[in-house]
Amino acid sequence: MAKFMRDLVEPDRVHRAVYTSNEVFEREIENIFEKIWIYCGHESQIPDSGDFHTFDIGRQPMIMVRKNDGGIAVLHNRCPHRGVQLCASHGGNVGGGFVCPYHAWSFHLDGRIRGMPLPRGYEGTALTRDNPATSMQQAARMSVYRGFIFASLAEDGETLEEFLGEAKVAIDNLCDRSPVGEVEIVPTCHRLIQQSNWKFFMENQMDGVHAPVTHQAAALAGKRAENEIRAQGGVPPQHYHLLSAVASPFQLFDAIRTVGYPHGHGIMQAYMDLRSDDPDTAAYIADMEAAYGAEKAREYLGREVHHALIYPYLSIQPVAQQLRCLRPISAEKTLSEIWHFRLKGVSPAINRRAMWYFNVINSPATIVNADDLENWTRAQRGLASRGHYDWVSVHRNFGRDVVEGDNISSDTGTSESYIRNQFRAWVGYMGDVAVEEIS
Numbered sequence: 001m002a003k004f005m006r007d008l009v010e011p012d013r014v015h016r017a018v019y020t021s022n023e024v025f026e027r028e029i030e031n032i033f034e035k036i037w038i039y040c041g042h043e044s045q046i047p048d049s050g051d052f053h054t055f056d057i058g059r060q061p062m063i064m065v066r067k068n069d070g071g072i073a074v075l076h077n078r079c080p081h082r083g084v085q086l087c088a089s090h091g092g093n094v095g096g097g098f099v100c101p102y103h104a105w106s107f108h109l110d111g112r113i114r115g116m117p118l119p120r121g122y123e124g125t126a127l128t129r130d131n132p133a134t135s136m137q138q139a140a141r142m143s144v145y146r147g148f149i150f151a152s153l154a155e156d157g158e159t160l161e162e163f164l165g166e167a168k169v170a171i172d173n174l175c176d177r178s179p180v181g182e183v184e185i186v187p188t189c190h191r192l193i194q195q196s197n198w199k200f201f202m203e204n205q206m207d208g209v210h211a212p213v214t215h216q217a218a219a220l221a222g223k224r225a226e227n228e229i230r231a232q233g234g235v236p237p238q239h240y241h242l243l244s245a246v247a248s249p250f251q252l253f254d255a256i257r258t259v260g261y262p263h264g265h266g267i268m269q270a271y272m273d274l275r276s277d278d279p280d281t282a283a284y285i286a287d288m289e290a291a292y293g294a295e296k297a298r299e300y301l302g303r304e305v306h307h308a309l310i311y312p313y314l315s316i317q318p319v320a321q322q323l324r325c326l327r328p329i330s331a332e333k334t335l336s337e338i339w340h341f342r343l344k345g346v347s348p349a350i351n352r353r354a355m356w357y358f359n360v361i362n363s364p365a366t367i368v369n370a371d372d373l374e375n376w377t378r379a380q381r382g383l384a385s386r387g388h389y390d391w392v393s394v395h396r397n398f399g400r401d402v403v404e405g406d407n408i409s410s411d412t413g414t415s416e417s418y419i420r421n422q423f424r425a426w427v428g429y430m431g432d433v434a435v436e437e438i439s
């Protein structure tokens with residue numbers, strides 16, 4: 001009988017309950033998702049006063065809104081009167097303030113109470129206007145890093161920058177690829193429900209072994225199309241190459257370095273060159289050099305970050321200008337938001353490549369993402385089985401992890417080092433929590 005969550009994690013294997021148990025999941029929501037810094041959205045989603053965007057932090061429905069003074073508030077999406085959600089849609093504009101659709105209590109954009117019908121009905125009760133319980137509640141903490149808005153429901157704790165640590169290179173690398181150092185979000189995302197625990201997604205993103213296997217069919221289809229176009233004397237559009245490159249040989253992934261940071265964050269260091277040698281690219285590089293100087297431009301464009309994970313819920317691909325955000329729903333259901341960004345100050349041709357990547361690789365409609373989703377669904381179903389034993393392997397290259405200060409890295413992209421690093425963080429959050437149901 002396991003007594004604590006830490007008993008579910010061993011150095012080279014983890015108990016299947018971390019993926020399947022509802023009890024484990026509920027404790028994760030309390031001890032991780034409703035405490036740490038959670039990505040809300042990007043400033044460019046709410047440019048004007050009254051613009052809002054809704055999302056969940058753990059179990060809590062939230063709103064981020066642009067205030068009259070240009071600042072941003074992150075509020076609980078709940079009317080203080082009887083609890084009705086004030087915003088029902090994913091986004092929009094509430095004008096000068098929020099008005100509840102149930103009994104018309106109204107609120108300023110920072111959540112303060114503005115008015116309520118029939119105020120005399122509250123005379124002599126505890127619910128006077130100066131009672132903070134009449135106002136919408138703000139998230140305990142909110143912080144913005146280079147336009148990326150985060151909130152935490154915990155009053156105390158480390159700052160956002162402390163939480164991000166070295167993994168903030170994910171955001172820096174994305175923004176620094178713009179000649180003006182800024183990005184804007186494309187204000188539409190794919191939302192899909194993954195029929196699997198959130199960990200499968202996080203553990204898959206730097207898995208170099210699966211790519212040539214799982215995505216072989218997709219890559220072959222891309223390669224075949226490229227060859228046919230070439231045989232007819234044409235030049236294949238770059239989006240076919242995005243597909244065909246997914247299933248590069250094992251050796252290529254073996255040569256890639258991964259670095260695991262504290263908090264379970266990590267990067268995969270392959271440099272992914274989306275820039276073919278064409279006039280659009282030449283103009284873009286010239287703009288970058290004019291903005292930053294040749295040396296800095298080379299540094300910004302040459303950073304070796306193919307994939308960055310901010311554990312336990314964010315996946316950023318800076319070169320491809322992609323961001324995926326998990327909003328876990330249950331032990332076996334995970335909402336995934338798939339976004340992409342435009343670099344400010346570049347030609348549409350450069351940003352079109354990010355849209356291709358979004359549509360060809362990360363969209364749930366593609367033959368790439370669909371194959372990953374199938375794996376994770378099957379993994380969730382497979383782990384319902386006790387036919388083998390109760391443990392899930394993370395043995396690959398175990399004993400060969402390279403420890404450098406607080407980081408745990410691997411010289412091969414096929415190592416499961418980064419998964420072991422994620423569980424190091426998981427035990428940090430969850431280890432001392434008692435667990436009842438696991439036998």
Ligand code: FES
Nearest residue numbers: 079081082100103
């Ligand atoms: S529930 Fe919002 S005003 Fe009554």
Ligand SMILES: [Fe+2]
Nearest residue numbers: 210211214372
């Ligand atoms: Fe994949």
